[in-house]
Amino acid sequence: MNRQIRGITLAAGMLMAGIAAASDDYIRDYAERVKAADWKAMETLTVTLDEHSFDPSELRFKAGKAYKLQLKNIGKKDHYFTAEKFFRAVAWRKVMVDKQGEIKAPYFTAFEPLKNGGQVDLYFVPVTPGSYEVICTIDDHKQQGMSGTLVIE
Ligand SMILES: [Cu+2]
Numbered sequence: 001m002n003r004q005i006r007g008i009t010l011a012a013g014m015l016m017a018g019i020a021a022a023s024d025d026y027i028r029d030y031a032e033r034v035k036a037a038d039w040k041a042m043e044t045l046t047v048t049l050d051e052h053s054f055d056p057s058e059l060r061f062k063a064g065k066a067y068k069l070q071l072k073n074i075g076k077k078d079h080y081f082t083a084e085k086f087f088r089a090v091a092w093r094k095v096m097v098d099k100q101g102e103i104k105a106p107y108f109t110a111f112e113p114l115k116n117g118g119q120v121d122l123y124f125v126p127v128t129p130g131s132y133e134v135i136c137t138i139d140d141h142k143q144q145g146m147s148g149t150l151v152i153e
Helices: 004-022 028-037
Strands: 045-052 053-055 058-061 067-073 090-097 101-103 120-127 132-133 147-152
Touching: 028 120, 101 147
Parallel strands: 045 067, 058 147
Antiparallel strands: 045 053, 067 120, 090 101, 090 120, 132 147
16 A cells, blocks of 8 residues: 555544544543532423423523433323433433433433333433434324424523
């Protein structure tokens, strides 16, 4: 391989790595951010999922503040709360499922509170300002109205 081709291959490889890093990114220092937040001042917000809506459909969060976001499915069908980019823009403390168990991970993709009263509670600290989409990915639920906006300011 001559030097020029090797140089191009190396540049392409670095570019690919850069793209992968940007699209796969999440809040890597989440543990420090969770520890730094004031959990005694935690704000609790609730979104109900139903056929076919998120209520409210827009939520605003302040970066650096501690939140509990309760997702309640009051519908007769299962629904997803899918907000992959938003979930990578917050520092995760934990997720609690119907007070039966806790899940801890650096980031998530979607939550599915089950039909007829299922509840999932998300504990996090918003980090990266922006406007993020949330949708239900089941069948045509998004087209029927299950989409919303999550804003970090
Ligand atoms: Cu749905």
